[in-house]
Amino acid sequence: MKKRPEKNSATSAVAGFVGAINDRIPLPAGVELRSEAELITWHQFTRARSDWCDMDLILLTKIVKIEADIRTAQIELDAMGMMIGNKRGTPIPNPFLSVIDTLERRQLAVIRSMSLNQIASDPRTINGSAKVEGEARAALRDVGVEGLIAQPAH
Numbered sequence: 001m002k003k004r005p006e007k008n009s010a011t012s013a014v015a016g017f018v019g020a021i022n023d024r025i026p027l028p029a030g031v032e033l034r035s036e037a038e039l040i041t042w043h044q045f046t047r048a049r050s051d052w053c054d055m056d057l058i059l060l061t062k063i064v065k066i067e068a069d070i071r072t073a074q075i076e077l078d079a080m081g082m083m084i085g086n087k088r089g090t091p092i093p094n095p096f097l098s099v100i101d102t103l104e105r106r107q108l109a110v111i112r113s114m115s116l117n118q119i120a121s122d123p124r125t126i127n128g129s130a131k132v133e134g135e136a137r138a139a140l141r142d143v144g145v146e147g148l149i150a151q152p153a154h
Contacts, residue, residue, distance in 0.1 A: 028057040038068045048116045059110055066107040073100045 025046035033039050041064045046052065052060075077096040084094050111117050 025052055025057070027061070028054045031058060031061050033061070033064065035068065037071075038064050041067050045116070056114060059114055063107055063110050063114075063116075066103050066110075070100055070103045070107070073103065 024043055027033065027042070033042060042060070045060055045064060046057075073096050077094055077100065080094055080096065082094055082097065083091045086092050108117075
């Protein structure tokens with residue numbers, strides 16, 4: 001009977017490294033986004049930290065949807081201009097200014113409550129790369145470059 005190759009630490013380290021690269025956070029059960037653009041924004045926001053609970057992810061969904069609404073309103077504002085004419089032709093501030101302001105305030109309140117607005121020098125918030133980079137370096141230290149090269153089975 002052939003002996004089954006055992007998983008060594010090099011194999012498990014490489015598997016962990018691959019997992020670290022592809023660590024997208026899925027949407028919580030029962031939550032849906034409205035567009036592909038929202039899904040892209042979702043992945044951008046979920047990189048802000050690595051320790052998510054379902055309640056945080058539900059609140060994050062709200063942040064993402066508000067962000068999409070802000071972007072939509074901004075497109076309308078850009079098309080119409082900052083000032084528009086009322087029924088009498090008098091120039092008035094575009095109502096989209098108020099809509100965007102309200103949406104941004106709501107979004108920032110939720111972001112602050114979740115502590116997602118860490119300072120830029122905080123390594124946990126730099127494109128979500130600090131944790132992944134640290135794990136990859138640790139795996140490489142444990143295995144060495146030679147451990148990443150496939151070896152023939154005996």
